[in-house]
Amino acid sequence: MKYFPLLWAALWRKKARTIFTLLSITVAFLLFGMLQGVNAGFNQAVEKANVNRLITTSSIALTENLPYGDLAQIEALPGVAGVAHASWFGPYYQDPKNFVFSFPVEPERYFGIYPELILPKEQLQAFINTRTGAVIGADLARKYGWKIGDRVPLHSTIWTKPDGTSDWNFDVVGIYENPTDRAQENAFFFNYKYFDEGRSFSKGTVGWYIVRVKDPTQSAQIAAAVDKLFANSPDETKTETEKEFQQAFLKQIGDINMIVTYILFAVFFALLFATGSTMMQSVRERVPELAVLKTLGFSDTSVLTLVLCESLLLCLLAAALGLIAAWALFPGLKDTLGVVKLPTVVIVEGVVVAVLLAFITGIFPAWRAKRLDIVEALRG
Amino acid sequence: MFKQTTAITSMNLRAIPQRMGTSWVIVIGIAVTVAVLVSVLAMVAGFSKTLSSTGRADRVIVLRGGSVAELSSTISRDNTINIMDAPGVKKDAEGKPIASAEMVAVVALPQRKTGTAANVTVRGVGAKAAELRPEIHLVAGRMFQPAVRELIVGRSALTQFKGVDIGSHISFRNTDWTVVGEFESGGDAHESELMGDIETVLSAFRRNLFQSVTVMLDSPDAFAQYKDKLTTDPTLTVDVQREPDYYAAQSKQLNKLLNFLAFGVGGIMAIGAIFGALNTMYSAVSARSLEIATLRAIGFGAGAVVVSVFVEALLLSLVGGLIGAAAAWLFFNGNTVNTLGANFTQVVFHLTVTPQLLVSGIIWACVIGVLGGLFPAIRAARLPVATALRAA
Numbered sequence: 001m002k003y004f005p006l007l008w009a010a011l012w013r014k015k016a017r018t019i020f021t022l023l024s025i026t027v028a029f030l031l032f033g034m035l036q037g038v039n040a041g042f043n044q045a046v047e048k049a050n051v052n053r054l055i056t057t058s059s060i061a062l063t064e065n066l067p068y069g070d071l072a073q074i075e076a077l078p079g080v081a082g083v084a085h086a087s088w089f090g091p092y093y094q095d096p097k098n099f100v101f102s103f104p105v106e107p108e109r110y111f112g113i114y115p116e117l118i119l120p121k122e123q124l125q126a127f128i129n130t131r132t133g134a135v136i137g138a139d140l141a142r143k144y145g146w147k148i149g150d151r152v153p154l155h156s157t158i159w160t161k162p163d164g165t166s167d168w169n170f171d172v173v174g175i176y177e178n179p180t181d182r183a184q185e186n187a188f189f190f191n192y193k194y195f196d197e198g199r200s201f202s203k204g205t206v207g208w209y210i211v212r213v214k215d216p217t218q219s220a221q222i223a224a225a226v227d228k229l230f231a232n233s234p235d236e237t238k239t240e241t242e243k244e245f246q247q248a249f250l251k252q253i254g255d256i257n258m259i260v261t262y263i264l265f266a267v268f269f270a271l272l273f274a275t276g277s278t279m280m281q282s283v284r285e286r287v288p289e290l291a292v293l294k295t296l297g298f299s300d301t302s303v304l305t306l307v308l309c310e311s312l313l314l315c316l317l318a319a320a321l322g323l324i325a326a327w328a329l330f331p332g333l334k335d336t337l338g339v340v341k342l343p344t345v346v347i348v349e350g351v352v353v354a355v356l357l358a359f360i361t362g363i364f365p366a367w368r369a370k371r372l373d374i375v376e377a378l379r380g
Numbered sequence: 381m382f383k384q385t386t387a388i389t390s391m392n393l394r395a396i397p398q399r400m401g402t403s404w405v406i407v408i409g410i411a412v413t414v415a416v417l418v419s420v421l422a423m424v425a426g427f428s429k430t431l432s433s434t435g436r437a438d439r440v441i442v443l444r445g446g447s448v449a450e451l452s453s454t455i456s457r458d459n460t461i462n463i464m465d466a467p468g469v470k471k472d473a474e475g476k477p478i479a480s481a482e483m484v485a486v487v488a489l490p491q492r493k494t495g496t497a498a499n500v501t502v503r504g505v506g507a508k509a510a511e512l513r514p515e516i517h518l519v520a521g522r523m524f525q526p527a528v529r530e531l532i533v534g535r536s537a538l539t540q541f542k543g544v545d546i547g548s549h550i551s552f553r554n555t556d557w558t559v560v561g562e563f564e565s566g567g568d569a570h571e572s573e574l575m576g577d578i579e580t581v582l583s584a585f586r587r588n589l590f591q592s593v594t595v596m597l598d599s600p601d602a603f604a605q606y607k608d609k610l611t612t613d614p615t616l617t618v619d620v621q622r623e624p625d626y627y628a629a630q631s632k633q634l635n636k637l638l639n640f641l642a643f644g645v646g647g648i649m650a651i652g653a654i655f656g657a658l659n660t661m662y663s664a665v666s667a668r669s670l671e672i673a674t675l676r677a678i679g680f681g682a683g684a685v686v687v688s689v690f691v692e693a694l695l696l697s698l699v700g701g702l703i704g705a706a707a708a709w710l711f712f713n714g715n716t717v718n719t720l721g722a723n724f725t726q727v728v729f730h731l732t733v734t735p736q737l738l739v740s741g742i743i744w745a746c747v748i749g750v751l752g753g754l755f756p757a758i759r760a761a762r763l764p765v766a767t768a769l770r771a772a
Contacts, residue, residue, distance in 0.1 A: 020659040024409075027652035031645060060552040061486035061499050063451065063724060066583075092717055158452040164617055191765050201454065201589065234554050234586070237490075251496040252726070254719045266412040267652075273408045274656045277401050281663060336640055375543060 005276050011301070013282070015318045018314070019277040023319030026325070029350055032264060033326025036186070036346045039065050039260045041183070041339035042250055042287050048181055049243035051216040052081075053113065056209040057245075059236040064089075065237055067206035068196075071228050074211055079222050081214045084109035087207035088197070091154035091168070091188075093144065100140070100154060102188035103207075106244075113212050116180045123148075123174030127342035131194050137175035137185035154188070162200045183340045211239070259338050268357070276361040279311050283365035291377035304370040311362025312355065319354035323347050385686040388675060392668075392688045393695065393766040399667060402660045406693070407700040409656035410748055414704025414741040417646035421740075422731040428731040431631040434568035435623025437600040438470075442593045442610065449630070449722040450484050454589040457481075459616055459728045463593045466585055466613075468606035470596045472511060479595035480506035482578060485585050486725050487552055489541040491718070499572040500541055501725040502531065504581030512596050516570065521546045526577045529584065532561035534571035536728035540718050544574065555584040562581030569627060572718070572728040590744075595723065613726070630722040633753070644731045657752020661693050665760045670759055673768035682761040689760050693753025694746060703743025708741070709733045 011018055013044060015324045019207070056074065059066035064085070089102040107127040111119055119127075127133045136146060146152060149172065156166045168191050178184045196203055213222050223239035230237045239247070283290070290303060298306075321348075330342040396403055435441075446604050447453035453462070469477045469539065483504045486495040507526070510516070533544045550557045557576070565571050582588065597606060600622075605706035607620040619628075665672070672685055693718035712734040721727035 019654045019663070023566070024652050024655040024659070027648055027655065031648050032650075034643070034648075057607070059488075061488045063486040077540055096448060114624055155446060157447045157449075158454075232554070236554075248496045251491070251494055252498050252720050254717065255494075263416050266416055267649060269411045270412040270653070270656070274405045274659070276404050278659065280401060282743065336637065 003306065003309070007313055010282075010286070010306075010310050011313060014284070017278060017281070020105055022321075023316045024274045025271060025354075026322040028267050029322025029344065029354070030045065030325045030329075031267055031322075032350055033342060033346060034330060035260045035264060036336055036349060037326065037342045038339055039257055039331050040343040041337070042256055042344050044181065044183070044343065046243055046246045046250065049241070050116075051219070051241070051243070053213050053242040054211040054213060054219060054226070054239050055242055055245040056211060056226055056237050056239040057207075057240040058233045059212045059227075060206065063069070064204055064235075065207060066209065066237065069211060070205050070209065070230065070235070070237070071206075072225055073124050074209060076212050077222065077225050078209055079214050079218050079225075082109065082113050082212040084113040084212075085206040085208065086110065086210070087192070087194070087205075088158070089154075089190075090193070090242060091156040092153070093154055096157075098144075098201060100188050101186055102154065102190070104192040105189050106192050107189075108190065110210075111176075113210050117176045118177055118179065119174055119176040121192045126173040127189075127191070130171055130173050131191060132169060132171050133173040133189040134170035134188060135189050136172055136175055138175055138177045139182065139185035141175050143186075146174050146198075147194065159195070159199045159301045160201075161198050164200075168198065210242075252274060267351075271357065275311075275315070275357065276364070279307075279314075279361050279365045282310075283307060284371055287372065287377045290372055291374050293294065294372065295378075300370045301354045303372070304366045307366035307369045308359070308362045312358040315353070315358035315361075319350055319357075322348045338359065341368070355362055381681060381683060384680050386686045387487070387641045388680060388688040390692045392692055394695075395534060395766070396692065397669075400662055400697045402695055403662050406653075406696040406749070406752065410745045411704035411707065412549075412745060413649040413653045413748070414701050414715035414745050415708045416714050417744060418705055418708035418733060418737050418741040419447075419731065420642035420732045422644070422708065422712055422739050423717070423729075423736055424635055424642065424655065425428065425715075425737060426729040426732040427634055427638070428631050429732055430567060431569055431627040432624065433566055434570065437622055438597045438602075439593050439623045439715075440597060440625055440627050441621055442488070442595070442605065443591075443619045443621075444450060445619050447619070450482075450592045451716075451723040451725075453591045455593060455618070456573045456583045456604060459618075459672050460590050460593050460745050462611060462616060465596060466606060466609045468597050468602035468609065470598050476508065477509050477595065477742035478508050480509045480512050480578075480592060481590045481593045482506065482509075483582055483585070483587060483589070483591045484723060485552075486583065487550065489543055489550075492542050495542075498541065499720070499725040500537060500544075502581060503570075504578035505575050506578050511574075512594060513565070513570070515568070516563050518561050519564045519636060521559075524560055525574050527580055529555055529557045529576070529580055530560045531557050531574045531576040532563050533576075534573050535562060535564045536567065536571040536718075537573060537631050537718070537726075538562055539716055540572075540728050541724070548668070550574075553586065553709075557584075559662065567730065569721070570725055572721075572726055588685060592605030594666055596752070607686060626637075632679060633722075634719065645664070646744070649673050650744065652747050654752050657693060657697065657748060658697070658755060659693055661689060661753050662759070663758045664692065665763075665766060667765055667772075668670040668760075669768045672763055674764045676765045677769065686757045686761045689757035690750070690753045694749045694754070697749025697752070698747045699740065701742040704745065705733075705738045705741040709738065 002041050086103040086105050090101050092099050152170045154168050158165050226239040227237050327342045442452040464477040464479040485502045486499045487502050489500045491498045548559050610620050712731045715731045718726045718728040
């Protein structure tokens with residue numbers, strides 16, 4: 001620690017060069033934070049998946065409905081703690097741009113199986129008792145300024161009523177929160193009964209089932225048992241864990257992970273050159289000074305450590321700036337990508353990458369400083 | 381002045397090999413920026429090309445009013461007859477409308493690359509589909525037959541998904557289907573699909589509702605009249621769109637996202653590359669300060685010095701830009717990728733590095749070079765001659 005002033009002085013020996021190098025590294029870590037953040041944000045849904053839940057969909061595709069009658073059969077299986085279902089309503093509010101993630105559900109079943117959705121008891125009761133009732137996420141409520149007691153019309157892009165219209169009216173009776181994942185506070189739930197009675201086709205079906213198992217180690221067996229129930233029926237099912245389901249869904253969108261890896265690889269490849277060249281130049285220019293340090297009694301190893309520490313200081317300082325900028329800018333992506341907060345794990349990764357970068361770019365100049373021959377250097 | 385400029389510049393450029401280490405910083409910084417920018421924009425270009433080449437101005441797609449894509453639309457059998465019989469629809473030799481009432485279903489098929497399931501469109505098409513879409517032609521096998529559970533597969537779908545080769549069986553809803561042919565349609569969106577006979581597909585999925593009707597018009601100009609006719613028909617609630625408009629709207633969302641990625645990430649990387657260029661050029665100037673001062677002392681003008689620094693920066697960025705653009709073209713041009721489209725099914729497309737993209741990548745490189753060379757050039761010109769000489 002006592003060498004800090006020395007390091008600091010060495011770093012700012014050439015102000016312009018240090019500032020530009022610092023800014024290049026900062027920019028790289030800003031990108032690192034944003035891209036890894038988005039990547040991690042998408043994967044969060046997978047990581048936070050509940051091990052107790054299975055998702056049963058039609059084996060043909062997620063878009064095919066399943067008969068409501070399956071529910072009782074799944075529920076009767078041993079090891080099943082509860083069953084809920086949901087369907088895709090696909091509506092928008094006023095303008096097609098205002099898409100709403102909306103699902104008709106049976107309130108008690110659904111909120112029973114998703115304990116992470118926090119809804120006050122009296123609101124759940126109101127939801128059960130109100131035919132046109134709807135419970136919405138806190139974030140969705142903020143977005144449109146909806147409050148409990150409001151009447152909200154939604155236009156479904158799929159479900160028509162017998163009169164040919166697709167406008168459905170709802171009364172907001174509750175607002176839920178999801179403290180474990182704030183990105184999931186944008187759903188709009190309403191009563192399945194109201195939905196099934198109101199729609200003009202596909203009555204008596206649901207989109208998918210969510211099965212809660214008593215013992216997660218039994219998941220695979222129970223999933224197989226569910227699918228066996230409906231094997232060779234017109235509505236064969238595919239049951240997988242919530243995690244598998246989420247993963248498969250993400251893979252449908254594209255290999256986001258691969259794109260992010262490619263870009264970051266390119267960025268850091270360029271950065272290695274930029275930082276490495278700065279460190280190299282800085283040591284080359286200071287050869288006489290380093291020789292003086294050695295003459296004063298600094299050992300070879302301590303000179304090596306000094307140069308490495310200088311590189312470390314530069315990289316960590318820049319990485320901190322970049323990651324802070326990423327952290328500040330990240331919530332700005334919410335509208336385009338639906339992410340909320342830069343995951344902490346990304347910051348930790350960033351620091352690790354910064355240390356690696358410092359070591360790789362610092363080791364060659366540091367080695368050179370260590371091998372420096374005092375007499376040669378001073379003569380030059 | 382001109383002579384001075386060329387003299388200094390060429391002297392300067394010949395000295396680049398001595399400053400190789402720092403010069404690489406500009407070249408590589410710009411190369412990766414351009415490579416990333418061009419490859420992401422190649423995705424945009426490929427996706428837009430696939431969707432915009434789908435459809436013709438004289439073809440119209442009719443969906444139920446308010447449904448954004450075919451998948452969410454429903455049209456009854458009665459309505460399809462009104463839609464096909466309306467004036468403006470082209471008739472064949474027998475006087476039948478060239479039109480096809482269709483349904484789309486989604487089947488999950490494993491992707492070749494990852495093995496995970498992806499949604500693929502199965503489209504039931506009417507008897508007149510071949511005349512309606514002459515761009516579709518078989519490249520292998522044969523056409524499906526009506527009333528038999530047979531499908532033909534698009535070439536793009538075949539390259540990306542497993543289990544759809546000719547002769548393979550696909551089963552859904554207790555029915556077993558055979559793939560009998562492979563078709564090609566100029567790389568448009570239909571090439572990502574499977575197609576079969578509409579009545580057979582409807583019955584397999586136990587449906588009685590169609591989802592879209594596509595009709596061929598007498599001429600592109602007949603559109604307004606045709607649209608008026610359908611939208612004023614009290615028995616119909618439909619959206620009538622020219623095919624190119626319908627497909628262009630589908631690519632809007634993804635294009636927005638990819639452009640955001642390209643220019644967001646590309647822009648940030650460009651800023652980083654500018655810092656790298658500034659660093660290199662400042663150190664180039666400072667390494668040459670004695671040389672510059674000497675030149676100035678023997679009568680070379682400031683302008684010539686500025687130009688020489690500028691040319692060096694530009695040349696290095698140009699090399700970087702060329703390397704980046706070439707890398708993007710080599711590694712990514714023609715790569716086949718797929719993503720979820722508007723119908724909640726996969727659209728297969730090819731990354732396309734167009735000449736315009738290459739040019740714009742190189743322009744970006746030059747802009748970065750100019751910005752990175754500007755301040756160091758000014759500094760070189762302002763270098764106080766006496767101080768610089770004394771310092772040596």
